[in-house]
Amino acid sequence: MNNYDTTPDRRGTGSIKWDQKPHESAPEQIPLWVADMDFPTPEAVTKAIAERNSHPIFGYTMAGDGYYRELDRWFSRRFDFSIEKESVTISPGIVPAIHAAIRAFTEPGDNVIIQNPVYYPFASAVTDNGRNLMVNNLVERHGYYTMNLQELEEMAASAKLMILCSPHNPVGRVWDPGELEDVARIAEKHKLIVVSDEIHCDLVMPDAPRRHTPFPLLDEGVAEQTVLCTAPSKTFNIPGLATSNIVITDSRLRRRFREELKRSCGDLPNCFGAVACEAAYREGEAWLEETLKYIMGNRDALTLFLKENIPDITVMPLEATYLLWLDVRPILAKSSLTSSQLERLFIDEAGVWLESGSLFGTSGEGFLRANIACSRTLLLQAFEKVAAVLQA
Ligand SMILES: Cc1ncc(COP(=O)(O)O)c(C=O)c1O
Incomplete structure (x- = not known):
């Protein structure tokens, strides 16, 4: 307790x-x-870190099989979503991963869609990389936010990538499968890469009207054009350990993403972050x-x-x-x-x-x-x- x-x-x-x-x-x-x-x-996390700390060499680190096993177990158990080891790229954070995805999958001047009001580093990730920001504002009606799907579809026709925030920070929505299916349909039709930032997926209120749906679960086609961003950082309050997991099922996209991430911020796990992530998903x-x-x-x-x-x-x-x-x-x-x-x-x-x-x-x-x-x-x-x- x-x-x-x-x-x-x-x-x-x-x-x-x-x-x-x-x-x-x-x-x-x-x-x-x-x-x-x-x-x-x-406590399982602090214990795992203390144990790792008892060895005085903090060299370059790789995530072991246990890391990927616990990641897969967590997402399979909680979301019926299985994560294959080879689909995962470890990133120091989701924000750098979003920057890397924008650089990997779009060219300067390309249109990138975000849904305001939204976590503000999304907008700067687009503009700092010289891409054009398209804002598909959420609609607030009687104190509840929904997506403007008609406008999203219009924008998607000329956009290369969309950053989805699911669940949504700051409006607190857990998108329902119907809304997400519409986004998936639009993305498939217009070949839009979807960077789905699901960092808050574990923080669904016990009395929420629905569960969280991982975006790639919607259908196989859309999974192939999705960059799913997950992390134990918000869930277990360890953002200072700089460890997140980016899941990309399509091998061609994954290779391009990894090359870009390596160039900009590296793709090796932090030695404490790796043990913390594994322990958190195993025992947290x-x-x-x-x-x-x-x-x-x-x-x-x-x-x-x-x-x-x-x-x-x-x-x-x-x-x-x-x-x-x-x-x-x-x-x-x-x-x-x-x-x-x-x-x-x-x-x-x-x-x-x-x-x-x-x-x-x-x-x-x-x-x-x-x-x-x-x-x-x-x-x-x-x-x-x-x-x-x-x-x-
Ligand atoms: C939607 C969203 N994405 C990403 C982050 C930060 O991710 P990271 O610290 O892994 O870069 C936050 C932090 O508040 C967030 O709310």
């Missing part, structure tokens, strides 16, 4: 979340921004289930708190991830502030660091994102401070 209510003090550990300041003169913050959790990783499931229940409890506690104390902030349905998408449009309408000005106000006046929705694209204006993977006490304390600023 983990104690989620008393989390370790992370200050002074080089934590981006806790040790980085939003700006030079900012007061001390309760950080609810960058996506890592304040919860210790499963009970920890994950317990952690998800706690996060769901945080979501519900904050939803109630806001209803009772700040009715101008509405929580969008959280089906997956620990990133809550908060509708603050009524506050903006009353104050004439923008989302980023509201972010700044909370940083300076409340000492609470939430992220402006506008970072996730212009369609994120009117929203803030809150990372709720922290102790419930800290979370509610943060929003008490926010409430006090709004009432002042």
